[in-house]
Amino acid sequence: MIDKLDKETLEAWLDNVSSYAEDGRVADYIPAxxxxxxxxxxxxxxxLDGDCVKAGKVDCCFTLQSISKVLSLALALIDNGEDYVFDRVGMEPTGDPFHSIYRLEQHRPSKPLNPMINAGALAVSDMIRGGSIEEKVGRLLSFLHELTDDxxxxxxxxxxDSEYETAFLNRSLLYYLKQHGVIAGDVExxxxxxxxxxxxxxxVQSLSKIGAVFANEGRDLNSGRQIIPKHLARICKTFMVTCGMYDASGSFAIKVGLPAKSGVSxxxxxxxxxxxxxxxxxxxxxDKGNSVVGLKLLEVLSNRYDLSIF
Incomplete structure (x- = not known):
């Protein structure tokens, strides 16, 4: 049984690693x-028992960015099943940057290597069921509301708007995927x-609760209701281990050893x-697109409390 941290301890650990922020740089290729x-x-x-411990600027909101790839994958798998999804997106990690187009050109058929790189995540977004942009995004929001009860x-x-207006590389990836029949929908x-x-x-509270639902094998923490089928939650966590931290996933597995997903926010x-x-x-x-403070805090917590799954 792993001992719980109290608020004071988590605050102290967060304060101890706060100086690492000086070693990183805020994403500037998305103006917002x-x-x-x-x-x-x-x-x-x-x-898993519902207790939540928070530290720092806990009311601060930030966008999911690539963390959303885990959620869209879960929803696409629920909507379509494994065979459909993985016929269009692979299961293999890549050592290339998350926005690379290189592997699409190297493989036949030209399907993305995994759902955690941009090309794969774009293909997964195309698979979410709905008759319009609003319906698809609305279904994803409803899914998050269900996971978080928020x-x-x-x-x-x-x-x-800022992302859409500057998404030239992602637009290029989509046209390439469209050309090779990986996506069926309209590019824009x-x-x-x-x-x-x-x-x-x-x-951070909502995000940690989503992580807890995955840790609870896809079940709601209060009612025990199965929100995500157990085997699909397992698939998503496996991708978090192999591909969740971009092309730093291998070193993260060694240093931290937890299923995790980062975002450039x-x-x-x-x-x-x-x-x-x-x-x-x-x-x-x-330089890989991962939070320097986030990586260090998770490394400290994993080592201090022996959290690694390996």
């Missing part, structure tokens, strides 16, 4: 993200679904079976 304060830090642990979660329209509509899913605002969500969910927010990123 460039305005964030690199020293605005927060962390939350959501235990119906205030919404899309940050300012960030969504799929891009809008993707930029909106990335721009959903959360705080500075959020990181981790999930540990039998324990719960952990979320960290720190907008300063390393």
């Amino acid at each position: 993200l460039s305005k964030r304060d690199p020293n605005e830090l927060a962390a939350s642990i959501y235990y 119906h205030t979660i919404q899309v940050n329209e300012g960030v969504a 509509e799929t891009l809008k679904v993707y930029t909106h899913q990335c721009s959903i605002d959360v705080n 500075g959020g990181v969500m981790a999930s540990l079976n039998g324990f719960g969910g952990i979320a960290v927010y720190g907008p300063a990123l390393d």
Whole structure:
């Protein structure tokens, strides 16, 4: 049984790693993200019994960005089943940057290697069922409301517009996927679904609760109701281990050893079976696109409390 942390201990650990923010840089290729304060830090642990411990700027909201890839994958799998999804997106990790087009050109058929890189996540967004952009994004929001029991979660329209207007590389990836029959939908509509899913605002408590639901094998923490089928929750956590931290997933597995997913807004969500969910927010990123404070805090917690799954 892993001992619980109290608020004072988590605050102390977060304060101890706060100086690492100086080693990173806030994402500036999305204009709306460039305005964030690199020293605005927060962390939350959501235990499976419903207890939640928070530290730092806990009311601060930030957008999911690539953390949304785990959620859109879960929904696409629920909507379509494994065979359909993995006929169009692979299961293999890649050592390339998350926005790379290189592997699409190297493989035949030209399907993305996994759902955690941008090409794969764009293909997954195309698979979410719905007759319009609004319906697809609405279904994803409803899914988050169900996971968090927080119906205030919404899309940050300012960030969504900023991302859509500057999404030249993602637009290129979509046209390539369309050319090779990986996506069926309209390029611009799929891009809008993707930029909106990335721009959903959360705080660390909501994010850690999502991690806890995955840690609870897809079951609601209060009622025990199966929100995500157990085997699909397992698939999502496996991708978090192999591909969740971009092309730093291998070193993260060695240093931290937790299923986790990061986003370029500075959020990181981790999930540990039998324990719960952990979320960290720190907008300063390393050269791989991962939160420097988030990585360090998770490393400290994992080593101090022996959390690694390996």
